Structures are given as C-alpha cells and as structure tokens.
Amino acid sequence: MIDERIYQQFCEIGRDLYTANMISSHGGNISIRVGDRVIIKRRGAQLGNLKPHDLIETGIEKNDSGVTLASTELLAHRTIYMRTPALAIVHCHPRTAIAFSLSRDEIVPIDNEASYLLKKVPVITEEFASGTPEMANKLADALQSYKIVMLRGHGSFAIGQTIDEAFHWSSTLEESCQIALYAKLINEPFIEYRGMTQGYTKW
Amino acid sequence: MGGWMGKILDINLTSGEILTKPLDMALARDFLGGRGLGARLLWDEVGPEVDPLSPANVLIFAGGPLTGTGYQTSNRFSVSTKSPLTGTVLDANSGGYWGMQFKRTGFDVLIVRGKAASPVYIEISPAGVTINPAAHLWGRRVMETTSILGQNNNKRNVLCIGPAGENLSRIAAIMNDGQRSLARGGPGAVMGSKNLKAIVVEGKQRPEIIDQELFKYMLYESRKLLKASPLTSQALPEFGTVVMMNVVNAVGALPTRNHRQSQFEHADDISGEALTEKYLVKNEACWACPIGCTRISKTEKVEGEGPEFETTWAMGAQCGINDLTAIIEANALCNDLGMDTISAGSTIACAMELSELGLLDSDLRFGRADLLAPTLEGMALRTGLGAELADGSLRLAARYGRPDLSMSVKGLEMPAYDPRGMQGQGLLYATSNRGACHMRGNMLGLEVLGLPKMIDRLQVQGKSSYVILHQNSSAAIDSLVICKFTNMGVAEEYFARALSAVTGIKYATGELIKVGERVWNLEKLYNLREGFTRAQDTLPPRMLTEPVVEGPSKGWVSHLEPMLKEYYRARGWDDEGVPRAAKLEALGLDQLVEAVA
Numbered sequence: 001m002i003d004e005r006i007y008q009q010f011c012e013i014g015r016d017l018y019t020a021n022m023i024s025s026h027g028g029n030i031s032i033r034v035g036d037r038v039i040i041k042r043r044g045a046q047l048g049n050l051k052p053h054d055l056i057e058t059g060i061e062k063n064d065s066g067v068t069l070a071s072t073e074l075l076a077h078r079t080i081y082m083r084t085p086a087l088a089i090v091h092c093h094p095r096t097a098i099a100f101s102l103s104r105d106e107i108v109p110i111d112n113e114a115s116y117l118l119k120k121v122p123v124i125t126e127e128f129a130s131g132t133p134e135m136a137n138k139l140a141d142a143l144q145s146y147k148i149v150m151l152r153g154h155g156s157f158a159i160g161q162t163i164d165e166a167f168h169w170s171s172t173l174e175e176s177c178q179i180a181l182y183a184k185l186i187n188e189p190f191i192e193y194r195g196m197t198q199g200y201t202k203w
Numbered sequence: 204m205g206g207w208m209g210k211i212l213d214i215n216l217t218s219g220e221i222l223t224k225p226l227d228m229a230l231a232r233d234f235l236g237g238r239g240l241g242a243r244l245l246w247d248e249v250g251p252e253v254d255p256l257s258p259a260n261v262l263i264f265a266g267g268p269l270t271g272t273g274y275q276t277s278n279r280f281s282v283s284t285k286s287p288l289t290g291t292v293l294d295a296n297s298g299g300y301w302g303m304q305f306k307r308t309g310f311d312v313l314i315v316r317g318k319a320a321s322p323v324y325i326e327i328s329p330a331g332v333t334i335n336p337a338a339h340l341w342g343r344r345v346m347e348t349t350s351i352l353g354q355n356n357n358k359r360n361v362l363c364i365g366p367a368g369e370n371l372s373r374i375a376a377i378m379n380d381g382q383r384s385l386a387r388g389g390p391g392a393v394m395g396s397k398n399l400k401a402i403v404v405e406g407k408q409r410p411e412i413i414d415q416e417l418f419k420y421m422l423y424e425s426r427k428l429l430k431a432s433p434l435t436s437q438a439l440p441e442f443g444t445v446v447m448m449n450v451v452n453a454v455g456a457l458p459t460r461n462h463r464q465s466q467f468e469h470a471d472d473i474s475g476e477a478l479t480e481k482y483l484v485k486n487e488a489c490w491a492c493p494i495g496c497t498r499i500s501k502t503e504k505v506e507g508e509g510p511e512f513e514t515t516w517a518m519g520a521q522c523g524i525n526d527l528t529a530i531i532e533a534n535a536l537c538n539d540l541g542m543d544t545i546s547a548g549s550t551i552a553c554a555m556e557l558s559e560l561g562l563l564d565s566d567l568r569f570g571r572a573d574l575l576a577p578t579l580e581g582m583a584l585r586t587g588l589g590a591e592l593a594d595g596s597l598r599l600a601a602r603y604g605r606p607d608l609s610m611s612v613k614g615l616e617m618p619a620y621d622p623r624g625m626q627g628q629g630l631l632y633a634t635s636n637r638g639a640c641h642m643r644g645n646m647l648g649l650e651v652l653g654l655p656k657m658i659d660r661l662q663v664q665g666k667s668s669y670v671i672l673h674q675n676s677s678a679a680i681d682s683l684v685i686c687k688f689t690n691m692g693v694a695e696e697y698f699a700r701a702l703s704a705v706t707g708i709k710y711a712t713g714e715l716i717k718v719g720e721r722v723w724n725l726e727k728l729y730n731l732r733e734g735f736t737r738a739q740d741t742l743p744p745r746m747l748t749e750p751v752v753e754g755p756s757k758g759w760v761s762h763l764e765p766m767l768k769e770y771y772r773a774r775g776w777d778d779e780g781v782p783r784a785a786k787l788e789a790l791g792l793d794q795l796v797e798a799v800a
Contacts, residue, residue: 199420
C-alpha cells in the first residue's frame with residue numbers, strides 16, 4: 001500500500017515536469033527508494049496526469065510481479081539505487097540540455113545559479129540509450145560523483161534525497177542551458193563574473 | 204601521504220611503555236579516521252569480556268584526514284572506547300583546538316591502555332612524550348586544571364577530566380580547551396578509571412595536502428555555501444544552537460517534563476533570542492570555523508561557553524525549568540565538573556518524575572531551578588541525592604522499579620527531539636549504535652528545517668531510507684573529522700572532493716557515504732558481539748504507547764515497528780538486525796563475520 005503522501009509527491013512533480021516542457025506527454029519517469037523497495041511510474045503512464053494505479057512498487061534487487069508494469073527505465077533506476085546514495089530519481093527530457101549534449105562531453109554552466117548548484121554536468125554516450133545494463137552502469141558510475149548527468153541525445157538523470165531535490169537539479173540544468181543558448185544568440189564577449197572558475201572543470 | 208600523519212602513539216599506563224607504530228594505510232583508506240578508524244581499532248582491542256572501567260578498556264583519540272588541514276571546521280577529533288554507561292561501542296567527538304593541535308604532534312591516533320598506579324597526565328610535544336605525576340591536579344575542576352597546565356589555544360592545548368570522571372560517574376565527559384566536551388556515554392569515567400587526569404598537546408607539524416589547487420577551490424566553494432545559508436551565516440552565529448528551541452517547540456517535538464509533553468509553554472524564556480538579548484557577551488568560533496556558533500554567556504555568577512541547545516533543553520524544558528540564569532549556571536557547572544549535560548539534565552528530570560510519584564524521597568520537582576546546581580554537584584562528587592543520579596537515568600529508574608521512566612535508548616538519554624513528533628528521529632534513536640543520539644544522522648534537517656528539502660515529519664513509510672542515508676553520512680563526517688553544522692550548508696559532494704584533494708586518493712561522493720555505511724555496520728557488529736539484540740533497538744515505552752497530549756503532534760505515538768522492519772531490510776540485515784553475509788562482503792567486513800556468528 002503506497003502512502004497517499006507519496007502519491008501526492010509524484011503527482012506534483014510529474015505535473016511540474018510536464019508543464020515546464022521537460023517531458024513529452026508520456027516521456028520521463030520518476031522514482032523513490034523506500035527501504036529495499038522502489039516506487040516508480042508505470043510504463044506508459046503520463047507523468048503530468050498520474051492516477052493512483054500509475055505508481056508501481058517492486059524490489060530494488062529482487063523481482064516480483066510489480067516489474068511487469070514498471071517503467072522501461074526500471075533497470076537504470078535500480079542500478080542507481082544499488083550503487084549510489086540516491087533516495088529519489090528524476091529522469092526527464094530537457095530540450096535545451098539535450099541539444100547541448102549533442103555536441104559536448106560536459107556542460108559547464110555560465111549562469112550563477114547553476115554554477116553554484118551544479119558546477120559541471122557530464123555527458124554520457126551510450127548507443128542503446130534506454131533500458132540497457134550498459135547504460136545503467138554508466139549512469140551509476142557517473143552519479144557516484146555527480147547529482148545530475150546527461151545521456152547524450154536522450155535526457156537527464158538526477159538524484160536526490162527527495163523527488164523535489166532531484167527535480168531541482170533537473171530544472172536548474174535546463175534553465176542554465178537556456179541561458180547559455182541565449183548568450184550564444186546574443187553573441188557578445190563573455191565577461192567573467194565568478195571567482196576560481198578554473199576549478200569548475202576539475203569538479 | 205596526504206592528510207594522514209602515518210603514526211599511532213600507543214601508551215600503556217600500567218607499564219609506562221610508550222610506543223610509536225605505523226598507521227595501517229589500508230585501514231585508513233577504508234575507515235578514514237576519527238570515529239571510523241577508532242571503531243576499527245576498538246574492534247581488535249576491546250572484546251566482550253572487558254569491563255569498560257577496567258584497565259583492559261582503551262581510549263582511542265583520533266583525528267581524521269581533514270583534521271588540521273584548514274578545511275572549514277577541520278578542528279575536530281574523537282575518542283572511542285567501550286561505554287561504561289551503555290556497554291556499547293562508543294565514540295564522542297569535540298571541536299575547539301585540541302584536535303588540530305594533536306594532529307600537529309605528528310600522530311593520527313593516540314591509544315591509552317592500562318591503569319596508572321597513581322594520578323598522571325600525559326604530555327606530547329616536540330620535546331617528546333612523557334607521563335607525569337598529577338597528584339597536584341587530582342580533585343581539581345576542569346577550568347582550574349586546564350589553566351594550570353597552560354592552555355593556549357593555538358600553541359598548547361589541554362584535555363582533562365573533572366571530579367565526575369575521577370569519581371567514575373558513568374555520564375562523565377572528557378573536556379578539552381576548557382569548555383568543549385567529548386560528553387556522551389561516559390568517556391570521562393574511562394579516563395578516570397585509568398588515573399589519567401589530562402593530556403596536553405603541543406606540535407609544529409602540518410598534514411600534507413596533495414592537490415593544493417583543488418583544495419583551495421573546495422575551500423572557496425564551501426565558504427560560499429556557508430555564507431549563503433541563513434542557517435550557517437545568520438541563525439547559528441547570531442543565536443547559537445539554542446536558535447532551535449522555538450523551531451522545535453513550534454512543531455510539537457520539544458520533549459517537556461521527562462517527555463510527558465512535547466511542547467514547553469515557556470520555550471520563549473529559554474530561547475536563543477532570550478539568551479542573545481540578556482546574557483550574550485560575544486560569539487566565538489572553533490579553529491578554522493567560519494560559522495562561530497559558540498556563545499560566551501554571562502550571569503552574575505559565571506561567564507563562559509554555552510549553553511548549547513541540547514543543554515538548555517535538558518536543564519530547561521525537560522526539567523520544566525524556564526529560569527535561563529539557572530540553566531546557564533548549571534551548564535557552566537557541568538563543564539567544570541566534567542559531565543554530559545544531556546544525560547545530567549535528563550537524569551534530573553527522571554528523578555523529578557520519580558519524586559513526584561512518591562517513589563524517590565527528594566525535594567526534586569519539575570520547575571525546581573534552585574535544585575539544579577546542588578544536584579549536579581552531588582552527582583559529580585557522588586554525595587547525597589546526587590550519588591543516586593551519578594550513573595544516569597536508567598540505573599536510577601531501575602533502582603526504583605520504573606526503568607520505563609528513563610527516557611533513554613540502550614541507557615543513553617535521548618536528546619531534545621520527541622520521537623512522536625518526528626517519526627524518523629524515533630527510528631534514528633532506536634537504531635543508534637551508541638544509544639539515543641541526535642549526532643548520528645539527525646533528522647532535524649529533513650523533518651523540521653527542510654534541509655535539503657522538507658519531508659513530512661509524521662510520515663512513516665519510507666523513513667528508513669532517509670535515516671540510513673543520514674546515519675551513513677554522519678559516520679563519514681565523523682571520520683573525516685569535521686563539524687556536522689558544516690553539512691547544514693555544504694553537501695557531502697564537497698567533502699568527498701576536499702578529501703580527494705587532501706589525500707590524493709579519489710573518493711567519489713558515493714564512496715565517502717559507503718565509508719560511513721562500513722563504519723555503521725562495524726559498530727553494529729561490535730554491539731552484536733557484546734550481546735545486544737533486536738530487543739534493544741527500541742524506544743522508551745512512553746514513546747510507543749502514550750500519545751502526545753496537545754499541540755501539533757497531538758495524538759501521535761512513535762510507529763517504530765514498521766519503520767524498524769523496513770530499516771533492517773533496507774540495511775541488508777536479517778529480521779533480527781544482524782547484517783547478512785552479502786552486505787558485510789560488499790563492505791569488506793566479511794572477515795569479521797565469524798566473530799559474531
């Protein structure tokens with residue numbers, strides 16, 4: 001039995017992801033760790049319009065009947081929970097960040113907020129960028145050191161103690177990429193306003 | 204070698220032998236220092252056959268790889284031993300200057316074993332290590348002892364016990380730099396049992412930092428975060444830790460009158476605001492700390508550090524006392540006697556309830572501020588009524604047939620958060636390896652302060668995950684060793700990078716948390732080897748059966764059982780709370796399995 005409060009959290013963040021244009025109608029997924037269990041969005045459900053039966057509970061390590069309905073990214077979520085301190089995961093498709101991920105191996109923010117919060121976001125390449133053990137392992141490796149990473153051409157995976165914390169990193173990344181895009185469009189020399197920026201690439 | 208000095212100093216007070224040993228770097232990488240390394244060394248040194256107050260127990264003083272580096276709050280150190288109060292694994296840690304100075308002596312760890320024939324003190328300086336007679340110090344209080352031995356913050360630092368430790372009170376603290384304390388679980392009694400009055404340190408060495416560029420960057424970024432957080436840049440500096448009084452009271456989680464209630468109607472009188480307005484002389488800070496939460500407070504009778512939130516609560520709300528002058532003076536007295544203020548205050552509260560019920564023949568009643576000081580004196584000196592209270596609330600309450608009136612877990616008195624109003628905090632207390640403790644992954648951040656984000660404090664499902672993460676994280680922080688308040692502004696990902704910069708060994712954030720998980724499981728194994736079982740992972744019956752009578756937590760008890768079940772499974776332990784072989788293997792602790800099988 002999934003606590004009503006947990007369902008409410010999923011609904012609120014799912015709706016916010018959709019209205020922020022960070023997912024398509026049926027894209028993305030979110031999950032939380034509950035002890036040795038994971039609660040994750042049902043495969044094919046709309047994050048922006050979740051119903052109580054759209055949340056699936058299954059084991060983090062052990063399969064049960066819950067897996068028959070779970071998101072196609074269940075493997076990635078499980079691997080991340082097994083190998084990192086994550087208690088919540090938000091996977092979404094932030095459009096500007098995806099565009100940047102096509103040409104960069106890391107996204108280094110230029111705006112204050114994302115510089116402060118994220119420092120640097122690595123971009124991972126995986127040929128089969130959905131539901132494979134290779135992708136899951138690469139994500140878990142990166143999320144050992146980073147709280148959000150980009151899967152090239154696919155989307156972001158963010159971890160946190162709560163869903164809203166992981167959402168925070170996701171929306172910060174997308175906002176930062178939009179700012180970077182505008183700065184490119186303006187195409188004027190960049191005046192550095194931050195201290196010790198050489199450190200960002202070492203992050 | 205970065206961060207570590209690479210040496211252990213081993214002193215046998217029975218034989219007078221002083222040895223220098225190399226630090227096992229494989230252990231250092233896996234357990235870092237402080238609490239973690241202390242627990243690992245204690246595992247080998249002190250088995251279940253050892254009485255905590257016998258010469259066979261040891262005191263393990265340890266800094267960590269960040270201690271003394273200048274990273275924010277890298278002043279701390281810990282002492283590990285078997286607790287005379289709880290019989291569990293114990294570590295207590297403290298700030299100030301002593302830890303930094305000890306690192307400068309060139310040692311990571313000091314092990315003290317045996318028992319001196321008569322009182323002694325140890326001095327570690329560039330001139331050498333000596334064991335010196337301390338007959339002239341025995342019986343003296345902490346401030347006087349510290350002064351006689353030449354405390355000088357940046358040059359020479361003194362750690363000592365007071366009368367409580369000498370008289371083997373099981374709630375005795377070890378004090379350093381005058382008024383900082385390694386308080387919980389009675390380490391002062393272990394020091395007293397060894398006839399060891401003090402340890403003085405002077406040093407000139409510095410730990411090496413391998414990646415200076417990354418280290419400077421981490422200093423810069425961490426400073427930025429601490430300045431940005433209103434908690435670490437405004438609330439704590441302006442009001443000290445007592446700023447939490449009104450915050451915790453407002454949510455109905457401030458234990459009052461021996462946990463009969465969870466809100467104190469006079470909380471304003473003993474709040475951080477009241478302390479600042481009426482008694483504050485100035486703020487001070489530990490070495491390398493930009494937060495500066497230390498208060499110097501003054502009444503007509505005393506001037507000194509504190510009181511901290513937990514002390515103010517224990518002597519205040521828990522005893523039904525709203526006389527802040529009496530609380531400040533009780534705090535100063537506890538410091539001078541060398542006694543844990545949480546356990547002391549909560550033991551007096553327990554005695555107040557026993558007295559009101561007619562079970563204990565004393566004048567103690569809730570609200571009797573005038574009896575705080577004489578009772579504390581008696582506890583440290585084991586005289587009069589105080590002798591009954593000197594070993595904590597559980598022994599007192601059991602003596603009068605009501606162990607249920609001791610608000611403790613495994614014999615350690617609970618701190619200032621009511622488990623009925625903060626469900627996660629209850630699980631934290633029940634599973635804490637040294638007994639009820641708010642420094643073993645406090646849920647205050649998540650359940651009350653919204654750090655890093657707010658969760659529902661009364662929610663039960665899923666609480667185990669938060670508790671486990673914060674327990675692991677706190678064990679890692681205690682092994683670095685830095686102050687937990689840093690973590691109110693700076694996340695573990697910064698600590699991992701600072702550790703990597705200092706040591707030259709790459710620690711991912713997840714790996715740092717895993718160190719904490721390793722430490723937590725080792726401590727659990729230690730307690731299992733001592734004979735502790737699932738039955739001790741619980742809360743006082745009042746928390747489980749007596750609903751809160753009024754306020755925002757009205758009607759709530761702790762729903763411990765489902766949380767505990769979820770917790771064991773999530774930890775990779777069996778239903779009795781015993782770590783499974785696969786978990787121990789994953790943490791590199793599998794070689795210890797046979798010892799508890």
